[in-house]
Amino acid sequence: xxxxxxxxxxxxxxxxxxxxxxxxxxxxxxxxxxxxxxxxxxxxxxxxxxxxxxxxxxxxxxxxxxxxxxxxxxxxxxxxxxxxxxxxxxxxxxxxxxxxxxxxxxxxxxxxxxxxxxxxxxxxxxxxxxxxxxxxxxxxxxxxxxxxxxxxxxxxxxxxxxxxxxxxxxxxxxxxxxxxxxxxxxxxxxxxxxxxxxxxxxxxxxxxxxxxxxxxxxxxxxxxxxxxxxxxxxxxxxxxxxxxxxxxxxxxxxxxxxxxxxxxxxxxxxxxxxxxxxxxxxxxxxxxxxxxxxxxxxxxxxxxxxxxxxxxxxxxxxxxxxxxxxxxxxxxxxxxxxxxxxxxxxxxxxxxxxxxxxxxxxxxxxxxxxxxxxxxxxxxxxxxxxxxxxxxxxxxxxxxxxxxxxxxxxxxxxxxxxxxxxxxxxxxxxxxxxxxxxxxxxxxxxxxxxxxxxxxxxxxxxxxxxxxxxxxxxxxxxxxxxxxxxxxxxxxxxxxxxxxxxxxxxxxx
Numbered sequence: 001x002x003x004x005x006x007x008x009x010x011x012x013x014x015x016x017x018x019x020x021x022x023x024x025x026x027x028x029x030x031x032x033x034x035x036x037x038x039x040x041x042x043x044x045x046x047x048x049x050x051x052x053x054x055x056x057x058x059x060x061x062x063x064x065x066x067x068x069x070x071x072x073x074x075x076x077x078x079x080x081x082x083x084x085x086x087x088x089x090x091x092x093x094x095x096x097x098x099x100x101x102x103x104x105x106x107x108x109x110x111x112x113x114x115x116x117x118x119x120x121x122x123x124x125x126x127x128x129x130x131x132x133x134x135x136x137x138x139x140x141x142x143x144x145x146x147x148x149x150x151x152x153x154x155x156x157x158x159x160x161x162x163x164x165x166x167x168x169x170x171x172x173x174x175x176x177x178x179x180x181x182x183x184x185x186x187x188x189x190x191x192x193x194x195x196x197x198x199x200x201x202x203x204x205x206x207x208x209x210x211x212x213x214x215x216x217x218x219x220x221x222x223x224x225x226x227x228x229x230x231x232x233x234x235x236x237x238x239x240x241x242x243x244x245x246x247x248x249x250x251x252x253x254x255x256x257x258x259x260x261x262x263x264x265x266x267x268x269x270x271x272x273x274x275x276x277x278x279x280x281x282x283x284x285x286x287x288x289x290x291x292x293x294x295x296x297x298x299x300x301x302x303x304x305x306x307x308x309x310x311x312x313x314x315x316x317x318x319x320x321x322x323x324x325x326x327x328x329x330x331x332x333x334x335x336x337x338x339x340x341x342x343x344x345x346x347x348x349x350x351x352x353x354x355x356x357x358x359x360x361x362x363x364x365x366x367x368x369x370x371x372x373x374x375x376x377x378x379x380x381x382x383x384x385x386x387x388x389x390x391x392x393x394x395x396x397x398x399x400x401x402x403x404x405x406x407x408x409x410x411x412x413x414x415x416x417x418x419x420x421x422x423x424x425x426x427x428x429x430x431x432x433x434x435x436x437x438x439x440x441x442x443x444x445x446x447x448x449x450x451x452x453x454x455x456x457x458x459x460x461x462x463x464x465x466x467x468x469x470x471x472x473x474x475x476x477x478x479x480x481x482x483x484x485x486x487x488x489x490x491x492x493x494x495x496x497x498x499x500x501x502x503x504x505x506x507x508x509x
Contacts, residue, residue, distance in 0.1 A: 002152040005462045005490045009278045010034060012490060013267045015254050015291075016282030018046020019476060020466040022237035023074040023483025024280045029244040030077030031491040036247040036276070037238075038254055038269055043231075044238035046282070047438055047468075048476075050231040054419040055366040056314040059230040061438070063355040063373060064325065066217040067477040068224055073484060074237060078244040085236035087227035089360050094223035096323035098408070099188050100331035100349075106323070107192060109222045122186040133183035133193065136170065137216040143167045144213050149472045152485050153450035172210035179209035191329055193219060195351065198377060199474060201305025201442025203337035208445060217477060225324065225360045233476075257291050262461045264292075278462040280486050285441070285453055285469040286434050294459045303447065304380045305439035305474065306340045309397060310423040311374040315416040318356060318370040321409060326354045328408055344383035346397065350376050350404065369418070376401055381425050381436035390426035398422050440468040448473070455486050464489045 012028050014021045017039035025035045043050060047061040065071065065088070072082040082088070092113075093106035105121045108114040111134060119127035147163040171179050176197055180190050194204035196214040226232040242248055249269075257279065258266040267274045281288040285302070289295040330336065330349035339345040355373040358365045365371045376397075381387055402414045425436030434440070441447050452473060455465040466486035468474040473482075 003154050003456060003489070004492050005278050005464065007263065007277070007462060009462070009490050011036070011276050012278045012280060013038060013274055013276040014280045014282070015267060016046055016467070017041075017044040017234070017238060017248065017250070018282055018467070019048055019234055019237070019479045020468070020483040020486070021046070021280065021282040022234055022241060023480045024282070024466050024486045025241045025246050025483075026074035026237065026244065027077045027484050027487035028280075028490060029241060029246060030079075031487065033491070034245070035241070036249065036274055037241065038249045038252040038267060038274065040251070040253045042250050043235075044248075044250070045231050045234040048230055048234050050229070051312070051421060053312070053421060054314060056312075056369070056371055056419060057229055057231075057364045058312045058371065058421065059357070059373070060423075062230050062476050063353075063357065064218075065224045065226060065230065065233065065476060067221055070477045070480055071233065074480065075240055078240060080240045080243070082233075082236070085240065086232050088224040089227060091223045091225055091324050091360065093323055094219065095192075095325045095327055096321075097188075097192050097327045097329065098321070099329050103188065104321070105188070105192065107219055109220055114219075118189065122189060126184060126186050126189060129183040129185070130189070133180070134220060136183065137212055137220055140167070140170050140172060140210065141213050141216045141220075143170060143172070144210060148449055149213070149478065150481050150485070152455065152471060152488060154454075156450045167210060170209075172208065174209045175205060176207040176209045176211055177204040179212065180204075187333075188329070191333065192327075195327065195329075198306065198337070198340075199439065201303070201341075201439055201474070202444060203334070203341060205334060205337070207443075208448075211443065214475065217475075223325070225357065227361055229357060229361065229364055254291065257293075257463075259293075259460075262459060264460065264463050278464070278490050280464050280466055280483075280490075282465075282467045282483075284433050284467070285465070287432050288465055289457070292457055292460055292463060294457050296453065296457060298453075300446070302434075302453070303442045303444060304382055304435035304437050305442045306377050307380040307384075307425040307428060307435070307437035307439070308423075309376045309378050309394070309401070309425075311372075311376075311398060311401060312421040312423070313372040313374065313413075313417050314365060314419040315370050315372060315413070316368070316418055317412070317416045318358070318372070319410050319413075322354060322356045322359070322372075324356055324359045326356070328352045328354060328405070340377055340379055342383075344379040344385075346378055346384075347376070350401070352376050352401070352405070354405070374401060374405065378425065381429060384425070387426040387429040387436055390424040394422055394424045394426070397424075434469075439474050443473055455482070455489060
């Protein structure tokens with residue numbers, strides 16, 4: 001049995017209305033708790049926010065939804081459903097990958113379609129290897145999901161279970177790059193199934209093979225886009241929480257936590273004091289620790305993932321070779337990871353993610369216009385240029401990226417831009433993200449599972465953390481799970497049937 005918050009937990013304040021906070025709120029509501037959510041911004045979403053710019057509706061965070069069943073769990077906790085509130089459009093292909101030699105491959109999540117595409121791209125031997133890889137990814141996911149990902153840990157001893165042996169037998173503790181290479185000989189295909197490790201902040205050559213579970217989510221489980229943009233997900237979660245009785249307070253900045261001994265007794269915002277029995281904190285770890293006045297001791301300083309420069313471009317044209325998601329790989333590969341994670345330099349030959357959401361939902365842009373999102377991984381501010389340096393660096397790097405994309409076939413891109421927003425590590429730093437990265441602590445072995453910063457902090461009995469910095473980690477599915485796991489620390493585990501407040505309870509609340 002995992003540790004849980006002791007004492008009364010009738011009223012819980014959730015700090016932050018991002019995906020983690022809203023997930024926690026819905027699970028707490030489903031367990032009969034009274035919930036108040038406080039959010040500094042005017043809208044829900046956190047990192048999955050929305051920018052309205054000259055008629056363009058821009059997602060400021062994630063651009064892809066995988067594992068929709070996990071996204072449905074918070075809704076189900078209150079008797080609601082994701083698909084009842086959001087139209088999910090399956091993406092076919094999930095991605096298009098383009099390479100420096102001019103070749104390209106569409107990445108399908110349906111087995112037969114992808115096997116046929118791999119055979120067209122690289123021959124029948126690689127297609128057979130893909131099918132074996134797919135089977136391995138499915139087994140890897142089954143071995144990890146319930147005991148390592150969707151799980152709270154109180155100590156490393158929590159790893160000792162039958163699934164650990166299964167994971168070891170599957171080669172999960174080897175290196176990702178080498179394990180993918182056992183199935184695929186074509187170096188281009190190996191990139192398609194290993195680049196996801198960068199989401200976890202670790203180069204594929206150094207990442208554990210267990211992290212291929214991210215490739216499972218991207219290339220096997222299905223990729224979806226919510227009609228109206230990714231921001232439709234947190235907006236729907238906030239609506240479901242409000243309908244289930246949550247008190248949502250937007251535009252409230254939390255300044256401090258009141259405590260009595262080891263218990264938080266109230267959350268203080270710029271608009272008043274909110275008494276509580278427990279609190280869920282979803283800001284980035286340094287902010288949460290500062291509010292708590294507690295910081296866990298670790299044998300080594302946290303290492304953070306690389307950051308990213310993002311160009312949000314509203315254009316008067318588009319390019320037919322772009323799918324909804326297109327990965328443009330540079331010729332270089334291993335060397336670029338060294339630049340990002342060790343040398344602290346911008347990629348000399350970048351691999352870029354280009355998202356064209358208007359391919360699926362034209363209403364995200366004015367009539368006849370198109371929205372493009374270009375993500376370029378870059379060093380975080382711990383090892384690369386600091387936040388101040390990006391004032392001069394941002395416009396130069398923006399021009400460099402546009403020139404590179406034009407060289408790769410998007411002729412006339414710079415001239416087609418009508419409106420834009422450039423996001424850099426300085427932007428993330430200003431939002432309170434440690435090391436100027438939205439991807440939080442890297443998923444090194446020493447920062448994964450029971451070794452990741454825990455969602456309970458020693459010295460505070462009734463505060464729980466949620467979000468990408470704590471268990472289980474970075475990514476939309478895992479952040480949603482972090483809210484569920486935080487709620488379980490308060491409710492004691494399995495969801496109980498929701499008990500509506502009586503009129504007397506409502507009056508005294």
